Amino acid sequence: MKPVVRAAYQTALSKAQATEAAGDLDGAFAELERAHILGQRHLLPHIVTHLRMLRIGWRRRDGREIAGQVVRLIATLPGFLTGWVPKGNPGGANISALKPVPLPADLQSLLGDFSVGRDVAKRVVVYAGTAALAFGALVVMDLQRGREAAEIERAWQARQPQRLADFGTTRTLEVTPVVNFRARQGLKAEAGVSYLIKTDTQTILFDLGFNRHDDAISPLQHNMEVLGIDRVKLDAVFLSHAHRDHLGGAAWENARSFGFGPTQPPLGATRAIAPVALSYPGSTVEVADRPTALMPGVASTGPIARRLFIGRIDEQALVIHLEGRGLVAIVGCGHQTMPKLMQHIRDNFDAPLIGLIGDVHYPHPEGRLWMYGIDVQRRLASGAGVWAPLGIEQIGAELQAFAGQLQFLALGSHDTSDEVLDLAEKTIGERFQRVVAGEPIRVIATTARLPAP
Template sequence: MKKLLIAISILISVSFFTASAQNKSFELTNDEINTMNAAIKGDTNLSKLLGLFGEPVDLYKKYKINLWCTDSIWNHDQQSIKKIRDLGSTRHFEMIPLIDWFTKDNSLTGEAGVSYLIKTDEATILFDLGVNEKDENPSPLQKNMTRLGIKPEDIDIIVISHNHGDHVGGDKWEGKNTFSFTNHQPPLKQMPVYTPVEMTYPGLNPVCTPLPTKIARGVATIGGIHNPVFFADIGEQAIAVNVENKGIIIISGCGHQSIEKILLRTEILFNEPIYGVLGGFHYPLEETRNIGWIYKYVVVGKLPWERLTVDEIRANCELIKARKIKLVGLSAHDSSDGSIAIFKQEFPDEFVNIRVGERIFIGN
């Protein structure tokens, strides 16, 4: 009942901020219009991309509204969300990347998506399901699971970070608000599934978790955090695992929330220090590998004509250093080689590679 009341409160808050936005002026200034028009004129790809979504001025105004609403909701949530006091802990933490760009060896398949198997004392959790870009059966995820000796029956819990194709098993599943291991939806054993938005799966009853939610002893989601990019509002949740005598390890899918908000939310939820941050944090500094030209237009907190800079990445590293975090891993599925190189420089002792099949283990 308490969670229901909190959820209702959040829904009322969302409605309030959305309604409040109607009473504010989000008209563009002349400087904003001129800057946007100059950027569009000088960038053919940007012009084409904006044309797919609508009139640039309307898109810009909608973005300003979304930004105001999500900032207001964030500030409200940070004041109202309470600590998870009965989280418990696990003596052992293990993360095995099943899908990411780089692999441990050539027998495994890499792709531009995320799927991590997380093991604790009591639970085996599948965090995201990759992208299956070629719509294969068996999918790259299934091939890697077989190669690593992992069966679907071994999984106790599924958690979806956010409803994007590279995390739910393919673009076709994103459009249907569902997910899958492969190009169809095979029967799965009964298990809890936690999603940041309403999703379905045949025979299962996924639970939408906009609020921080304990999902196993020592494991919780940190709740959905919304951040808009110019073209959409993205709601994403991360996982937090409390390792005994170490602290909280955060596992992120894409990091659309921003590392700053992820860290701040985690500090509100738990008394334990943050021990590690692992996964995707969306630093497409330059075009490389799978990080194509379109990535530079969809950086959270940036207008499409603004570019992520080295200084901004280093500033994010300082946020991690300030907390004396001892374990840092950056996914290559949404961060470029230049960004990964910066993280390796900034964290020479703390950095671990995230490669398919390469086990990350913390234990007592």
């Protein structure tokens, strides 16, 4: 708003306030009509004027005016966004809200050069330019993603297996989902991931959930309390990758760290294992940058790189060697892609992969996590870029591969849609289980029972 127009607008508002205070509602409304003419091109002045008109309508007990002002208040935002307002319209309910009116003679010098058509044209140019810039930025970013993805793919094709020597076995394996999109009664659900893993000798907390709303007590903390999980008795915290819905929140992702909800309690003797360099107060975070034996019967695959639209991600999975049977993989998000993860396990481990438990990033037809109207999981964190999200044909082929190679499959719904879970159940049958927070999955050396008793 030009300074001279703003001054005239503020004068009209002040006169309206003084006149209303003196009990002259008609005189106050007339001043507000003048303020409306002066301020209707600008969002906040326009809203303020109609709110004051509404107040006078209420004091008059004028139903027509009250209804008219409510309608006009609703229309202020579309009018501002499009640039179209009825020039000279005084804003009262006695005149159509769409009707232009000749300007009062004393306002000609202030508003005579105002053109509705010019304001509309300016907005068209601004919006079109903004859209073009945004589209161009997306194209450039996706081209960069494509170049980096090609480099990562070349490195993948040139890789040399780093076969892991015998790292022991376990006779029992219990995996309890602590945080996921579905949860049993009494637990908090969210689009984040955490699993409690118990072997014969070890207790591992795999990922730390999201706490998207920065709750004082995070879903992870709440669920650990309900499930009787004692943090100080953990042998290790294993982080699949450095995304906020696995590190405990956006603040920890930004700080290249991790937390149990909003806090970072001392880890003490608990090991912390990540695929990339992270920090944690008072502790050294181990980096498993290749297939690595961690403890009896437990190993990391080491990270497999992927260039997503939102950036590069290096994700590791946990491998449990079940005595006499083979390997069970615990997966956090599946950004590696399942074909690469399964090939990587074949290349680097001697025992066969018999089962997979976790989240594998199948957000089709849409994901669980939306930000600013964008389907983040589908458009920015899967597939071959923002223009080529993961398709159902590829998902179906990967499920068929699971059916042909695995003895059992348990999938979470953190980043996999209900439609894909239905397809997985149809494809794999009784060997398939849906992950639900609070419902443990138990596997032993002689049999696999899904679901667990």
